[in-house]
Amino acid sequence: MESFTKLITIDRASPVPLYFQFAQQLQQLIETGVLPPGTRLSNEIALADQFGLSRPTMRQAMQHLVDKGLLARKRGVGTQVVTNRIRRQIEFSSLYDDLKRDNRNPHTKVLSVLTQSAGAATAAALRVEEGTDVLSIERLRYADDQPIALMRNHLPVGLVELSAESLAEAGLYQLLRHSGVQLHTAEQTIGARQATTAEAKLLDETRGATLLTMTRTAYDDTGTPIEYGTHVYRASRYSFEMTVAAR
Template identity: 30%
Template sequence: MKLSIDHSSPVPLHIQAEELLRKMIEDPEFRNGKFLPNEVELSQQLEISRTTLRQALNKLVYEGLLVRKKGIGTKVSEKTVSSKSMNWKSFSQEMAARGIPIRNFELHISWVKPNEDVAHFFEIKTDQKVLKLERLRGRPEGPFVYFVSFFHPNIGLTGDEDFKRPLYEILETEYNVIATLSKEEISARAADGFIAGKLEIDTGSPVLFRKRFVYDQADKPIEFNLGYYKSDSFIYTVESRR
């Protein structure tokens, strides 16, 4: 793979280095656990300082795309998906932006009476039915996340929508509902028999559990989402700025 940086470009060198590293990660030569050239060799080849190169490397280590082993080198993460909590998108949009191919293994739609948690969030009664969307998703080789979403009845969803499309795109283009705010609770738990069966893991295996509360531009609740992720296939990163 030919490596070069345009030193005459107005784009900062560390940004160019970051984009180049992203391309290297997807190259079969380096994909899935293979080591990158060492920092000295790579910085010389790109004609940039090791400090500039390390700035780019640190960004990708933070995102979970690279793993740095002290005294050994930096290698590409092995089949790990990373999600960031800042500037959030729908799952489909986020994975597409990262160039990760996603397969839908299951998709189920039903109308159900909400439990107390869902009804409380939507500020409705428990006898008022809501649309429930269940999706088992992952890479082509196997599932790594099981989602359960409930939608406020005021949105107007019918259940006939094409939920293979990005969810928030459907809400915005067909119902003029724009998902603006997401509040999340993240924890670890042991998979029960149902979740273990969905994710093809052993009962009792650790899973990352994420509860997401989604609001529109007027801060009205629109979606109550539960996500169960295989712990060895997913990294959830949080970025804070002060």
């Protein structure tokens, strides 16, 4: 444990939430092999004491990495770095564009378009203070009249004018491009989890059905984050496909 404690620093003057600072740095140590698969970590109480964080903050940081598939909690063993986790890059495109290209007749039900205070994860992704107003959008995407994805997106206020009517007729990225926003790169994480009762109802799935998840932060050509999305997809009807090359 002591081998990596000095590699993580917490900046209490930073606008980035403390839990996210810790989680990001621990993620980097895992991905670079400093903490190899199978590494056992101290319990959350001990970690919180070592880094001068509250227990709820440390619990949130660890849960963030569990949700991303980097850590696993095992009864009688504790928290470990996940063994044989596979990371894959996929094409930077929108679901709307993908469905349209495949002639799957996409259409959208807009559930909400509103301005609200940014939570910790949204604020960190968009590099704004927690509590800053952001534009939040929730949509249900259909393919051939079947619900396929529930999408939640957050954008800086004032970046682009969006309405329920425009979002029902086109994809978000299409609207951003038409407004002059230059989409350039994105960071995304793909995983899976069980559907909540509300999600299952919207997606016409059984309660607890497996959903694919994708969390994405998109950047413009200056490297500024312009969109943070958290999407869930019906695993029974959707899959991610990619081409990989030998190295």
